[in-house]
Amino acid sequence: MTTLTPALTDLAILLRPGDDVVVATRDLQSGATVLHDGEPLTLAQSVPRGHKLAVRAVPAGAQVRKYGQSIGLATRDIAVGDHVHTHNLGMDDTAREHEFGTARVHLPAPDGPPRTFQGYRRGDGRWGTRNYIGILTSVNCSASSAKLIADQFRGPLLDAYPHVDGVMALTHQSGCGLVPASEGAQIMMRTLRGYAAHPNFAGLLVLGLGCEMLPAQSLLDGLDLAPDKVVRTLVIQESGGIRKTVRAGVEAITEMLPAIDALRREPAPVSELVLGMNCGGSDGYSGITANPALGHASDLLVAHGGATILAETPEVFGAEHLLTRRAVSEEVGQALLRRIDWWQSYAAHGGGSLDNNPSPGNKAGGLTTILEKSLGAVAKGGSAELAAVYEYAERVTAKGFTFMDTPGYDPVSVTGIVAGGSTVVVFTTGRGSVLGCKPTPSIKVSTNTEMYLRMAEDIDLNAGRIVDGTATITEVGEEIFEKVIAVASGEPTVSEELDLGQDEFIPWQLGTVT
The missing domain is CATH 2.30.130.110 (Archaeosine Trna-guanine Transglycosylase; Chain: A, domain 4)
Known part of the structure; x- marks a missing residue:
């Protein structure tokens, strides 16, 4: 035989x-x-x-x-x-040649009538995809109090308010001991203020201790909040301690609930969506299946007039020359290169290099160098021209495909993207990430079918079918695009069903602590 x-x-x-x-x-x-x-x-x-x-x-x-x-x-x-x-x-340290705007692609207008989603209209003209109340802490010293308040609204208490998605505590490890004018303090302030203004928060309780370097009121001063956002401020030292503050906080949120529950979704053009794109636990299939499929979805949203955000600067290192060629101007391309240069100096100062990434899990999945990982990671950005480059947690105002400077560490990166205004996140994973990112829904896409079958209760969509030969990049990209619209309209993701996302609020900590 x-x-x-x-x-x-x-x-x-x-x-x-x-x-x-x-x-x-x-x-x-x-x-x-x-x-x-x-x-x-x-x-x-x-x-x-x-x-x-x-x-x-x-x-x-x-x-x-x-x-x-x-x-x-x-x-x-x-x-x-x-x-x-x-x-x-x-590693290959050979210098790459950087061109600017030489590979710009004009995406054709989509066929058919304009697409819409069901969102929450906010008074500042932005549109939310969720209807949360946030408890924003100015300092770690108020973190426990914030959690105590939020915990009072878990379970049956919110059943009477079906149009309120939840009450979440935004706690962190900073807010004091910082040099106020330092880069680290500015990043922290930008992140907290970005969440305060986020359109997925209809109500906000700002909670401080009273003696911190970033006082509670500083998070609101000069901030262009939506006029219909319900905002209250509490300071623990002025309120008489933790117990009195918790009681006052619960009372303040209870008073917010009827008005916020009265809000209803209405049709909005998909051009009002801001899609954040991230990957974590990548493997050898990430750049072949889920990432290019997400890139196709990004192109579809951009063609409809929306905004998309690529991030994780250390994970575009080695592929940045592909992005500069798509920049709308040399200024935009140079802005990306400046962030790459900053990261190289930052890594060297810490005794490392950007090739310290990939992680052990990435390598077990088949990725060897940061160059290989980056070439697969930038596929999430599709083919649209690069419209703008933003600092960490900076408000994204441009339409089209954009880039935000963030670390590669998933929760820190996604925190910056959400602070920048992302109202939906798509997160691709080959090893099995379980990240959520309240108040923004996180859609998780697997790169391979084996992992999807093993962790089906944690993954929203399987792009592994591309390598299986049962679907194309275009087909899965269109599925992701439709999933984005459905989730933006209220369909829960698996991470939301598990109530994930509060503990993944992790602002980037940078700078001197005194």
């Missing part, structure tokens, strides 16, 4: 013609023979699913190419059939 030799194309994906590696779509065993370009190729080592197999010989010191780009330098001779990973692939 003759055994047919399988074709490599049935077992792995070649992403670009001329790439030196393919990505295995199943576990490949050492010694197995496959056909590549009509010739037998024998595997020198086993290659796990999602990892890279060499289909071209690469001498030590030469670039290894994937996505048509360098993902690193061979640290030893790589032969055809070798497993390519940390044992034979290292």
Whole structure:
């Protein structure tokens, strides 16, 4: 009986013609023979699913190419059939050439009537996708009091107010001991004020201690809040301590509930949506399935006049040249490069480098260098031109595809995006992230079917079907776009069903603490 030799194309994906590696779509065993370009190729080592197999010989010191780009330098001779990973692939520090606006794409207007979602109209002209009451703390010293207040509104108490999505405490580890004019203090202030003004909060209780460097009232001074947002302020030292403050806080929120519950959703153009895009627990499929599918969804929303936000600056390092080519101006492209430069100096000052990323989990999933990870991560941004670059937690006002400077650590990154005004987040994951981000709903998309089946109760949509061959990037991208509209209109995500997202409010802490 003759055994047919399988074709490599049935077992792995070649992403670009001329790439030196393919990505295995199943576990490949050492010694197995496959056909590549009509010739037998024998595997020198086993290659796990999602990892890279060499289909071209690469001498030590030469670039290894994937996505048509360098993902690193061979640290030893790589032969055809070798497993390519940390044992034979290292960082490529070759300077990249940066062009500005040379690859701008004008997205065609969408077919059909304008799309809408069901949202909450706010008095400042913005639209919310949720109807929360927030308890915003100016300092960590008021965190426990805020949680005590919020806990009183868990369970049956809110059943009488079905149009109030919840009461959440926004607590953090800072607010005092900061140099007020420092970069760290400014980032913290920007984050807290961004949440205070967020359209997903219809009501706000600002809670302070009374002696902190960032006093409660400073979070509101000069802030352009929606005129219909219900706002109250409490200071623990002035209210007579924790018990009295908690009672007063519960009373204040109880008084807010009827008016906030009376608000109703109404049709809004999808151009009013602000979509935040993030990835975490990435694997070798992230840049092949979920991220490019999300990129297609981003392009669809941009074509409809909406705004999308890509973030995680350390995870675009090595692919930033692809973004600068899409910048609407050299000024926008240079703004991104300045943030990359800042991160390189910041990492060096801490005794590291940006190639300290990927994480151990990323590497177990098949990612080897930050270059490889970044090339997959920027796929979330689709093909639209880069309209603007924002600092961490800065209010996003531009329409179109934008970038925000954030760390790569998921909850810190998403906190900045939400502070910037994101009203829906799509989060892609290959290893299994379980992040929520109140008051903004988080849609989680898996990169592979195996993980989706294992964690189906934590994932909203499976993009692994792309590599399975049962769906295309375009089809899954359209599904994500429709899911964004449905969730923006009130459909709960799995993280919301589990009531996740309060503890994931983690502002970026930076600067001197005294």
